[in-house]
Amino acid sequence: MKRFATLYDALDASTSTRAKVEAMRAYFAATPAEDAAWAVYVLAGGKLRQAAPSRLLRETGARVAGLPDWLFDECYEAVGDLAETLALILPPPEADDDAPLHHWVDRLSALRAAGAGDKPALLESAWRALDARSRFLFNKLITGGLRVGVSRLLVTRALSAVAGVPAETIAQRLIGYLASDPSRAGMSGARYEALIAPPGDGELGLQPYPFFLAHPLQQAPAEVLGAAEDWLAEWKWDGIRGQLVRRAGEAALWSRGEELVSERFPELIEAALTLPEGCVLDGEVLTWQDGAPLPFARLQTRITRKTVSRRLIADVPVVFMAYDLLEQDGQDLRQQPQWARRQKLEQLLAASAHPRLLSSPLIRGDWPALAGQRAQARDRGVEGLMLKRRDAAYGVGRVKSDARGQWWKWKIDPWTVDAVLLYAQRGHGRRAGLYSDYTFAVWSEAADGTRTLVPFAKAYSGLTDAEMRAVDAFIKANTVERFGPVCSVRPELVFELGFEGLQASPRHKSGIAVRFPRMLRWRQDKPAAEADTLEALKALLSAGTAIRNE
Amino acid sequence: MRTDLITLRPEGLYCAAGDFHIDPWRPVARAVITHAHADHARTGHGAYMASREGERVLRARLGDIALQTLEYGQRLHIGEATVSLHPAGHVLGSAQVRVEVAGEVWVASGDYKLEADGTCSAFEPVRAHTFISESTFGLPVYRWRPQAELLAELNRWWAANADAGRSSVVFAYAFGKAQRILAGLDTRIGAVICHGAVEAMNRAYRDSGVALPATRAVSEGLDADLLRRALVIAPPSAQGSPWMKRFGDYADCFASGWMQVRGARRRRAVDRGLVMSDHADWPALMRAIGETGAQRVIVTHGQVAPMVRWLNEQGLEAGAFRTEFGDEPDDADNAPQTATGAADAPPA
Numbered sequence: 013m014k015r016f017a018t019l020y021d022a023l024d025a026s027t028s029t030r031a032k033v034e035a036m037r038a039y040f041a042a043t044p045a046e047d048a049a050w051a052v053y054v055l056a057g058g059k060l061r062q063a064a065p066s067r068l069l070r071e072t073g074a075r076v077a078g079l080p081d082w083l084f085d086e087c088y089e090a091v092g093d094l095a096e097t098l099a100l101i102l103p104p105p106e107a108d109d110d111a112p113l114h115h116w117v118d119r120l121s122a123l124r125a126a127g128a129g130d131k132p133a134l135l136e137s138a139w140r141a142l143d144a145r146s147r148f149l150f151n152k153l154i155t156g157g158l159r160v161g162v163s164r165l166l167v168t169r170a171l172s173a174v175a176g177v178p179a180e181t182i183a184q185r186l187i188g189y190l191a192s193d194p195s196r197a198g199m200s201g202a203r204y205e206a207l208i209a210p211p212g213d214g215e216l217g218l219q220p221y222p223f224f225l226a227h228p229l230q231q232a233p234a235e236v237l238g239a240a241e242d243w244l245a246e247w248k249w250d251g252i253r254g255q256l257v258r259r260a261g262e263a264a265l266w267s268r269g270e271e272l273v274s275e276r277f278p279e280l281i282e283a284a285l286t287l288p289e290g291c292v293l294d295g296e297v298l299t300w301q302d303g304a305p306l307p308f309a310r311l312q313t314r315i316t317r318k319t320v321s322r323r324l325i326a327d328v329p330v331v332f333m334a335y336d337l338l339e340q341d342g343q344d345l346r347q348q349p350q351w352a353r354r355q356k357l358e359q360l361l362a363a364s365a366h367p368r369l370l371s372s373p374l375i376r377g378d379w380p381a382l383a384g385q386r387a388q389a390r391d392r393g394v395e396g397l398m399l400k401r402r403d404a405a406y407g408v409g410r411v412k413s414d415a416r417g418q419w420w421k422w423k424i425d426p427w428t429v430d431a432v433l434l435y436a437q438r439g440h441g442r443r444a445g446l447y448s449d450y451t452f453a454v455w456s457e458a459a460d461g462t463r464t465l466v467p468f469a470k471a472y473s474g475l476t477d478a479e480m481r482a483v484d485a486f487i488k489a490n491t492v493e494r495f496g497p498v499c500s501v502r503p504e505l506v507f508e509l510g511f512e513g514l515q516a517s518p519r520h521k522s523g524i525a526v527r528f529p530r531m532l533r534w535r536q537d538k539p540a541a542e543a544d545t546l547e548a549l550k551a552l553l554s555a556g557t558a559i560r561n562e
Numbered sequence: 563m564r565t566d567l568i569t570l571r572p573e574g575l576y577c578a579a580g581d582f583h584i585d586p587w588r589p590v591a592r593a594v595i596t597h598a599h600a601d602h603a604r605t606g607h608g609a610y611m612a613s614r615e616g617e618r619v620l621r622a623r624l625g626d627i628a629l630q631t632l633e634y635g636q637r638l639h640i641g642e643a644t645v646s647l648h649p650a651g652h653v654l655g656s657a658q659v660r661v662e663v664a665g666e667v668w669v670a671s672g673d674y675k676l677e678a679d680g681t682c683s684a685f686e687p688v689r690a691h692t693f694i695s696e697s698t699f700g701l702p703v704y705r706w707r708p709q710a711e712l713l714a715e716l717n718r719w720w721a722a723n724a725d726a727g728r729s730s731v732v733f734a735y736a737f738g739k740a741q742r743i744l745a746g747l748d749t750r751i752g753a754v755i756c757h758g759a760v761e762a763m764n765r766a767y768r769d770s771g772v773a774l775p776a777t778r779a780v781s782e783g784l785d786a787d788l789l790r791r792a793l794v795i796a797p798p799s800a801q802g803s804p805w806m807k808r809f810g811d812y813a814d815c816f817a818s819g820w821m822q823v824r825g826a827r828r829r830r831a832v833d834r835g836l837v838m839s840d841h842a843d844w845p846a847l848m849r850a851i852g853e854t855g856a857q858r859v860i861v862t863h864g865q866v867a868p869m870v871r872w873l874n875e876q877g878l879e880a881g882a883f884r885t886e887f888g889d890e891p892d893d894a895d896n897a898p899q900t901a902t903g904a905a906d907a908p909p910a
Contacts, residue, residue, distance in 0.1 A: 446829075
């Protein structure tokens with residue numbers, strides 16, 4: 013495990029993607045396949061099934077370190093990471109173990125298989141054998157992902173470099189690889205060898221292609237994108253991005269996390285089976301009724317369940333809104349221009365005429381006309397427009413700054429509200445020990461005119477590091493009360509929050525739920541008394557849920 | 563009923579028997595100063611008392627003050643109190659203040675560190691009935707490795723950078739940490755360059771008789787070959803400032819106890835975190851408190867609540883003083899991030 017710990021330290025210490033790729037390349041080049049198989053899996057974001065519950069880790073760690081539980085919790089709060097907290101408080105190791113990574117993964121499997129009564133002793137013996145760095149990684153593997161600033165794309169590049177195989181081929185194989193069971197068989201040396209082997213014929217199976225991602229468009233399109241004739245515009249749907257793969261008598265639905273979600277949408281699999289062999293659609297899973305999408309929250313009831321009942325299928329009807337065709341007759345179309353793929357897609361879906369397989373319509377017009385359409389997006393239940401260059405190839409991931417070949421998401425401006433910071437909680441990882449997670453409130457006026465602050469949203473993102481440090485310092489100096497990790501703060505700071513939508517919600521104290529809230533800016537110019545009111549938010553609610561009838 | 567020898571007043575810690583304050587944060591007539599860090603030694607008091615060892619550094623920081631110095635261990639009667647200063651091992655001249663009245667002994671520690679570092683007198687345990695302790699790193703996650711190991715690691719890092727033709731930049735608090743690192747460098751590797759704020763304190767150390775290796779200043783117009791093998795010591799405020807540009811594609815390292823935690827390291831955005839602190843770690847805090855033999859402990863700045871609770875659970879009588887200590891820039895999160903003209907700034 014020491015070699016892997018050294019790699020981890022190198023990745024953790026560097027912010028340069030080139031240095032990270034090089035560190036991984038060197039590691040893979042020098043590491044036996046049995047270890048590399050697991051390293052690929054965890055570096056690319058794969059998680060092992062939890063071998064021991066967090067509660068047991070905390071209790072065992074506190075006992076071995078000789079600390080009362082409350083003091084362990086204080087430590088955890090200061091460190092912000094359970095695996096690291098444990099590594100820091102445990103007594104020095106008694107041995108100097110350097111068994112290979114896959115050996116330690118086996119020990120994790122043994123730990124998972126062990127009965128609750130045997131787990132503490134297994135944990136303790138592992139901790140006693142490992143040095144501080146390996147111990148930290150061992151704990152990380154138990155508690156979840158590594159989160160060491162390495163994306164799947166970087167792992168792909170490192171593997172491509174070490175094997176001399178095109179990155180696209182690796183990316184495609186990696187999807188299947190990472191979707192496999194994290195077991196000895198799933199992550200064997202042989203499977204790693206296959207992952208980096210020279211490309212062979214017909215190795216696709218039901219694997220999707222790596223998703224092509226869009227950049228947010230910040231300026232007016234005329235300024236950065238040139239003539240409107242060079243672009244195809246579509247609605248930006250608020251659903252689940254997915255690829256519907258139809259090959260070899262089967263069909264599969266993959267979500268953008270490259271997770272197989274076929275079981276959750278059996279009616280879409282059924283629909284896909286009506287398509288001709290050897291085709292792959294890219295699009296969006298949407299809840300759909302009477303020719304219009306339903307709010308995303310409805311779709312969520314389908315995502316959270318691994319198996320779905322007939323009743324749920326009837327209550328939350330879904331469609332696949334396709335907007336790209338990546339493969340037809342077994343041929344990879346990704347290098348063909350956008351307009352040509354589009355044309356083939358429309359023909360294909362017109363021929364199949366399945367009510368659950370829709371083709372996302374093109375929105376036509378010059379920039380001012382498109383801007384006008386975009387302004388109506390909220391009423392249509394969409395997030396804005398997608399702009400795709402007519403001759404764009406279908407790329408991999410989020411292609412950097414080169415405007416050619418790019419997709420842009422031209423979202424509607426978010427709704428905004430000025431809200432008061434009311435509660436704060438310390439963050440994790442890079443924000444460990446810093447109050448970085450905030451709860452915001454707006455004013456609510458009672459019949460007698462008294463005003464109280466009602467919490468309505470949580471937000472974590474949008475501040476610069478310097479701003480966050482300043483807010484953290486304010487919170488520490490203005491804490492009113494502490495409830496475990498959460499503290500209430502003197503209500504003085506005002507932030508402009510942006511959000512994408514809101515819904516009535518009886519489960520929330522405020523009666524509303526907002527979607528994607530984030531901090532747009534810190535309103536240092538505004539006293540808390542001038543923050544927005546709940547009534548104003550509710551007014552948006554009635555405006556936003558106006559009935560859509562197309 | 564016994565009376566408290568030291569109490570908390572709006573100005574700071576106060577000894578009524580001797581009518582003086584210890585490290586007050588508001589102007590007072592008579593101030594006993596434990597050490598010259600900015601949160602403990604402030605301007606504006608009438609008369610100052612501090613250790614002889616710390617005289618130069620205190621004057622370097624506060625300028626022309628009415629200062630009386632005491633040798634460590636020398637006893638002085640002030641009013642009804644007998645006062646003496648004892649090494650705290652934190653920085654040059656740092657002292658614990660021992661106050662005795664009618665057989666009752668209180669010790670106020672200021673900031674302290676148990677491991678001897680070679681650039682100041684080593685910490686000496688002092689028996690007391692009541693001990694006033696800092697708690698900057700008062701959680702069990704803070705445990706330091708021996709200084710010799712840390713310095714060896716630092717020298718190895720420097721040598722590797724020098725061989726790769728990159729300068730090595732160490733961000734360290736200009737007073738105390740910087741000199742401690744400087745004294746431990748293997749100067750066979752290359753030249754040592756100090757930022758102006760660090761060099762001002764080096765001078766005060768050398769004037770006090772502490773041997774430090776030769777240092778260079780950028781104002782000498784150093785050549786590129788020398789820079790590529792050099793180690794640079796700069797205050798945290800220099801990170802990201804224009805002063806750094808002359809070192810090109812350098813490797814950097816931040817020296818602080820806070821670097822123990824990965825989140826703090828990542829926020830600092832440096833290549834390395836050197837976990838080196840001038841404060842006691844958790845085991846040292848517990849040892850120091852134990853060696854005083856004190857039954858009562860009053861905790862100041864840092865991890866006050868957990869320390870108080872822990873000490874009470876250990877059977878001591880523990881409480882807290884809410885002080886204004888602890889905002890010295892050793893704290894990676896409180897250090898200023900940008901300082902224009904940091905190169906010429908006097909030590910804060």
